[in-house]
Amino acid sequence: MSVTLELAGPAPGDAAADQAIAACGGDAREACLSANAAVMRAEAFSRIAGHAGAIAFSRTGDPSSGDFSDAKLIRKFGDVPEDLSAL
Numbered sequence: 343m344s345v346t347l348e349l350a351g352p353a354p355g356d357a358a359a360d361q362a363i364a365a366c367g368g369d370a371r372e373a374c375l376s377a378n379a380a381v382m383r384a385e386a387f388s389r390i391a392g393h394a395g396a397i398a399f400s401r402t403g404d405p406s407s408g409d410f411s412d413a414k415l416i417r418k419f420g421d422v423p424e425d426l427s428a429l
């Protein structure tokens with residue numbers, strides 16, 4: 343079964359955010375209920391001190407197999423690299 347997930351999180355390559363995420367042992371990307379909710383959450387991430395930027399994106403695929411398409415950018419805030427292939 344194919345589903346589309348809308349997610350938000352700090353921009354990839356944001357060293358301060360990466361360090362904070364690693365210290366917490368987690369993944370800062372958050373699943374959101376809609377594309378609009380992902381945009382709002384990404385904007386909130388971008389306002390956190392130490393985050394250079396944030397993104398809202400979606401991926402479509404099969405959660406049971408873990409096979410997902412490349413991420414599709416919905417919106418970016420702040421300093422976000424052009425290459426988002428790490429998503």
